Amino acid sequence: MNALARAVRAMKSDLEVHLLSVFSVGVAFVCLVTALLVVVNVQHVQNRWQQLGKLSVYLQNNVAQDRVAELERALRATEGVSAVRFVSKQAARRELVNEHNDETLAALPDEAFPASLEIDMADTTPLDVRERVADQLRPLPGVEGVETYAHWSSKMTSVFSGGITAALALTLLVLGAVISVVSSTVRMVLQKRHAEVEVLKLVGATDGYVRGPFIIEGAVQGTFGALFALCVVGALFAFLRGTFETYLTTLLGVRISFLPWTMSAGLLLVGATLGAGAAYVSLRKHLVVS
């Protein structure tokens, strides 16, 4: 009977203990999976904002039409600019009132809304190119100001950095929790199977032969704990997306998504490695049969 077969047999006979361990490891992993899910989607939003490629050139009041036309011509000839659209004061007011359906906004006069040139940049245009175009536009006559939306991107970057820090902290927490849970489980099953270990040593089993099934059991606990967390968070995610997808997509500008499969597979691998490592450490400490 090889180590895997012996591990399967042992897990069947101590099923309750192993299920409890998987559940505990899974709870720890739920925190990590949730944090990663947030980080992944914040990153999507950040990327979206960075690639949004929009510039708004607000025009001064009473700017001459030929000046506006000249600006439009110059912008269309600029590298990276894919479209330029003139939005008059009236059109700007109409768009904003329609979008927000706000009575206060509707009560404002046309003069409260500046006319603008809305520029679409190509998606591949880097942020610094957009900034350079904005810098060239700002001192031009007739231009009141230029909005690059870069501050949204920097806000997202700081949120993203915070998310990464939180995920790292949670990773450490999960690491500790998994090691603690798996170590305790291994210690418990080791006590329960003390007679088996004693007999194995008696008949000439090496330490590796004795440890093999316990390490496999630890790896299985870690893997299934991570899988449990992925399933639980995945189910919640599917429910939330199904219920609030339209709202969230409008709010964030991107369709929220679950963890990529590579990351999910990585989590399973982390679970297996942590579980096996914790079992190994626990065995080195507690497997003392002469």
Added chain:
Amino acid sequence: MAFGPSDLAFRPTTLRRGQRFDPSAADRPILVFEGVQKAYRADSPVLRGFSLVIQRGEFVFVTGPSGAGKSTLLRLLHAAEHVDDGRILFLGREIGRLTPDSVPFLRRNIGVVFQDFKLIENFSVLENVGLPLQVLGLSEHAVRNRVGEVLERVGLGGRGMERAAVLSGGEKQRVAIARAIVSEPALLLADEPTGNLDPQLAVDILGLFEDIHATGVTVLFATHDRSLLDIRPHRVVVLDEGRAFDVPQGLDNANLGAA
């Protein structure tokens, strides 16, 4: 074409690099104890300069009062304990100098039977007996075949699938003996193997050990049951005050501690 004696002698097919085949090794004693000392407490040593030589193929009773060190002796042989002083040679190798990694390989050459059987209760008879072969890495098929043979030999043929927990004391001890001999060890140690059995069963079990001994296995049988010693004409070694006394003529003729 004629064969000489050296052609007929056992010769291993493979030798480790740097090792030479030494035919004279087969003539060496299987066990040598030289001035072995062992104490669990400094003020009351269990073995005090214990010396003994056991030849291959011998059947030796080791006896003595409780606490005389019979079990300690067997534990030292099995490398479950270490000598404080002196040395024990098994097949010419000093047990005390084995590295921890080598101990399992020593144990694969020594079968052990205990008073409390040391079976895994939730394993079947077949699984219990097959453990030493599984440790050696034999295939399931080979393990089944070999275990089947050994179970026949100990009188438990066809009982392989029963769980160890449901067996009687005598049957459990037979399973323990089967496990001890399944890998054909050179030495069989028995630590009070009849201690938990009624007198008739004890004699049956002793007979089983003698059958195994008849196949060439060296047997070291620790017991304090004098009735067993009286009914069988084997070498008797008495442990007393930490030393060994050979009493080949039986305990009745021994003058232990009189000197």
